[in-house]
Amino acid sequence: MTRLMVLGLLMMRSMSGYEIQSFLQQSRTDQWAGILPGSIYHALKKMEGEALVRVENVEQTGNRTKATYGITPEGRTEFLRLLKESFALSSVQLPTTLYTAVSFLHLLPKEETTTAIDAQIQLLKQELADMKAGQVEKEKAASIQEYILLTFENMYEHYEVQLRFLRKLRESVERMPIDPASDSLTKETPSKF
Known part of the structure; x- marks a missing residue:
């Protein structure tokens, strides 16, 4: 779920991990999607290693570093695969x-x-x-x-x-x-x- 959400948001525009996290929290998407804040950063690092995303810009503000990520062509392919796969899974989750x-x-x-x-x-x-x-x-x-x-x-x-x-x-x-x-x-x- 985290990979699909992060890649989907990066399909719309380049974002930092913080921007992704803020968007999910403001829209309360993190609650229904079950995405923990730390999982966003972990997913970005992992997908960067898989060449699905790339760092487009790094800004230094005081002691903080902000990396902005963009999606790669491989990431677009992976996003479409995950999107299609999501429709194939059962959409009913019983308690x-x-x-x-x-x-x-x-x-x-x-x-x-x-x-x-x-x-x-x-x-x-x-x-x-x-x-x-x-x-x-x-x-x-x-x-x-x-x-x-x-x-x-x-x-x-x-x-x-x-x-x-x-x-x-x-x-x-x-x-x-x-x-x-x-x-x-x-x-x-x-x-x-």
Whole structure:
């Protein structure tokens, strides 16, 4: 993901690692794309070694050095390959960790389960708000193409679907009878060994 994003941004114009990082943070792209700030610099150095990008300019400001990178013809080829490959992968990522936890929620006391679900709901609400704020920032910087707006809409719908699921799950947990087995699992029992 990082390689595709960095090469894609360099397809638009030459940028420094800091400029790439700033763009991703201002538009909140780093959140949905899962790109860590340090991974940008690592990717740039690695791709420079692979001749996918090249340093076009180096500026010295005090103790800091700022390198501006441009994409090479090989980098353009790699970008197009990664772009095509991205459309071939499944575009649905299921929350498998959550689904696994749900499989065993009957083993957790009801109160702990509802507290955990509430925390997950709050987390998703905050992420959704951040995504919407990112769209606003992107719209301030430049006009947004229709396909980008469709992407935002799709992301929001994914969040809404997950929030609906969590709310229904919480209601289901509230209706569950208290299971003495789950309550005893959380209490310490003396070891027989």
